[in-house]
Amino acid sequence: MKKKIGFVSLVGRPNVGKSTLLNQILEIKLAITSDKAGTTRNIIQGIYHDSDSQIVFVDTPGIHKPTHKLGNLLNKKAYQNTDHVDIILFLVDLKKGIGKGDMFILEKLKKENIPIFLLLNKIDQMKKEDILKGIDQAKDLYDFKEIIPLSAKTGDNKETLIQCIKKYLKEGEEIYSEEDLTNVSTRFIMGEFVREKVLELTKEEIPHAVACYVENYEEEANVVHIQVLIVVDRENLKKILIGKNGSMLKEIGTRARKEMEQFLGKKVFLSTYVKTLKNWRDEEKYFLELGLEEDE
Secondary structure: OOEEEEEEEEEOOOOOOHHHHHHHHHOOOOOOOOOOOOOOOOOEEEEEEEOOEEEEEEEOOOOOOOOOHHHHHHHHHHHHOOOOOOEEEEEEEOOOOOOHHHHHHHHHHOOOOOOEEEEEEOHHHOOHHHHHHHHHHHHOOOOOOEEEEOOOOOOOOHHHHHHHHHHOOEEEOOOOOOOOOEOOOHHHHHHHHHHHHHHHHHHHHOOOOOEEEEEEEEEOOOEEEEEEEEEEOOHHHHHHHHOHHHHHHHHHHHHHHHHHHHHHOOEEEEEEEEEEOOOHHHOHHHHHHHOOOOOO
16 A cells, blocks of 8 residues: 655754654654753654554754764764755754754755755743744745644644645655664664663763663563663763762663663663773774764
8 A cells, every 4th residue: 555655854953852753753752852962863763654654754963063073973964864855854942042053054954955844843832922923033034845833742733744744745655564663773772761861860970972782682571681881981970870879870770761661561670880981992882882983
């Protein structure tokens, strides 16, 4: 059976709600979220299915003014993933207003010969008259194919967005089976849940370069055993993550385990430990996780 088929890229500054919107559309927590720029650093595809469409949403890192090598890499990844898609969803935080950072991204997107939707997020926190004012101002910025006010958090206007996307897609054969949800492995998602809790609990103390790997994953009928390694580059960061008498590491594990159980629908036994790598190149997989090439 033919359906409306297409790839849709989510683009915008950090913390505008791209990952939250992806999770809302899929109705499952697939991409981690936090208030830190650079939380999303891998390209995650979420596959939306319904009776007449299959839409692959591509969540990208937030585009920002980089202050380190990882920031440059994340920007490069985000721009690359506007290629070969059918629609670009340009997400902005309407509550904060469309600023210089948004306009910088828009100038880059204008070069793409791809339909661009402007998504005005966080309307759940705004008055109606302010939303209408924001829409009027946005109309003068560019000839967007669609301007859609929405709330990634509550799902307001989510269905309107899906229906608008379908109007611009062509019919074709399904690319994925109906059971497929994403391009990343379950092990990867479990590691990301731990990284999310690290960022959530440590605030500004821990840099983006923290990485989490699932060292062991054993699934049984009603239970899953998971072991996660957390890697940092300095000994003092290791001490922060462990906490007094292991209190911080325990809290990270407790919160991550709840996310894992909700995602897997099974009881999870989770163990976590922290390792310091003063020279990241000592472990190739750490660089692979960050997406850094050996010759950079």
